[in-house]
Amino acid sequence: MFKKIKIGVFIGLLLILLVKIINVFQILLRDSEIYHYEKMLGDMIGEVYSSNFVTGIYLDYRLYDSIFEATILFAVATGIIFMVRKDIEMIEHLSIKRIKILKK
């Protein structure tokens, strides 16, 4: 019973995907590339006030991406420091902080 439901749901999802792909191709065929570029660049100069389009994308439209890029770098740096540094000084530093928190 469950197997049949699973197969049915899978086939349905595949059909939705197929319809979506056909839709995307239709849109691509209808609007040519040049039209897209002109539209994007013309809007960008007015909105972002940057003559470099890459800067306009990564500091205004996709600022989320830049922020998470910075987050990933931050995580990498702290992780490497945590993994590399296992000497007595670091452990003492951490334990002193923990003791202070416990005392409070």
Next chain:
Amino acid sequence: MEDSKIFSTVSTLIYPFLLMFGFYIVINGDLSPGGGFQGGVIFATSFFIRYLISKKDPFSLILLARIEKILYIFILLFISLSMLTKAEMFTNFIISEEISYQRLFLVALNFLIGLKVTAGVISIISSFIEEGEL
């Protein structure tokens, strides 16, 4: 790495130009290819060259991690200022219509991201230096 006179001399020659180049990439990021991330990595490379010349590692890891943490929080606050002026998250917060004022946001954000990336990459490099002699 073995001590080589040619290597240290060439590094000493390159070092100030590399600093200048990194600063140029960060500040001019909104007009030409480049930006905060790339300029920050160039800055960090120049500090690594300084280590190769003098064999001294002047940075403490805890301080660098703290600087990076503070800068990250500062960037988040700087970006979310647009919530107050334009009621939108993560965009330009300057209302003025003039291009020269609007560009200040891009330059400042590039500069902050450059400082943060510099601190991060220097901390990575100096943690590797501490682990084993490079």
